[in-house]
Amino acid sequence: MVSSAKASCCAAASVAAAPSAAANAAVVLPKVPLSIRHLRFVTVEAALAKRDDTVQLKTEYFGRNMGRLPSGRKIAHKTAALPEGCTGMTTADTPRPARAGRPTKRQSERIAAEIVVRARELFIAQGFAATTMEQVIAACGIGKDTLYRRFATKEELFAAVAQKALERTEAWFGAVAADCPERPLDRVRHLARWFLDANLDPELLALKREAFIEAMRARPLVGADPFTPKLAEAIRAAAAAGELAAPDADFVADQLIAALVLGPSNAALMGDDALADPAARKAWFDRAWRLFVEGAAPGRG
Numbered sequence: 421m422v423s424s425a426k427a428s429c430c431a432a433a434s435v436a437a438a439p440s441a442a443a444n445a446a447v448v449l450p451k452v453p454l455s456i457r458h459l460r461f462v463t464v465e466a467a468l469a470k471r472d473d474t475v476q477l478k479t480e481y482f483g484r485n486m487g488r489l490p491s492g493r494k495i496a497h498k499t500a501a502l503p504e505g506c507t508g509m510t511t512a513d514t515p516r517p518a519r520a521g522r523p524t525k526r527q528s529e530r531i532a533a534e535i536v537v538r539a540r541e542l543f544i545a546q547g548f549a550a551t552t553m554e555q556v557i558a559a560c561g562i563g564k565d566t567l568y569r570r571f572a573t574k575e576e577l578f579a580a581v582a583q584k585a586l587e588r589t590e591a592w593f594g595a596v597a598a599d600c601p602e603r604p605l606d607r608v609r610h611l612a613r614w615f616l617d618a619n620l621d622p623e624l625l626a627l628k629r630e631a632f633i634e635a636m637r638a639r640p641l642v643g644a645d646p647f648t649p650k651l652a653e654a655i656r657a658a659a660a661a662g663e664l665a666a667p668d669a670d671f672v673a674d675q676l677i678a679a680l681v682l683g684p685s686n687a688a689l690m691g692d693d694a695l696a697d698p699a700a701r702k703a704w705f706d707r708a709w710r711l712f713v714e715g716a717a718p719g720r721g
Contacts, residue, residue, distance in 0.1 A: 535570065543627065544623060606661040608651070615680065617701075
């Protein structure tokens, strides 16, 4: 009873609207009971003849043996009009909307880069402590999961910002190093001036200030310095040429940076912009360089 009722409902829902002449169409059913287990799929074709209004209903199905089931007696069945909006298609025939796939590797990298850019702007403008992950989400116009899948914490995000700044600084250093004079001592002077300029760069100053603050909270966010060893190499070459007395090039490189960079850099971190003017910075560097090379002993400088 239940199986036959379900089959009748299925057929009624799949018949196209027809004139009254086809109100009593006949459906051929097998002698075996028709159930959902037997029915694999139903294809309905409804066509109107040109000279008469006969509706032909064709029902195709597969049984357990995947063969053709024997035909049975005819049962009168009244056709019914399809509900408005119904197409007569089965669920299997209905096209499904395309699913939005995961972003490609290139798209994911582009999203991560955009997040780092927006986060850097916020960190520089208002500091690490005042910046929240929610602000980054709003600035990027992305979902919460999009951010946290790439950066689980604010510390990870700041580390990514610092890494990007390091990459830009390395590119800057590479361009300066490629334009160095040939004379070894002049090369040391050229690189030493870059150290001063880099440590007074406003963006790098802002990020370094935040990194120092977080480091004092026992959460170091930046890695090792890759630039000082390259300055030491230049000092080693100048010593080999007899232009510097530097038996320990690494030690001399540290002292040169301390003499030329740390003072102005620390002052700038505290808000002093005395060397923001290029002419003032050049005059200060020339004096400090001369003192480093010539010394402060009597008769020198």
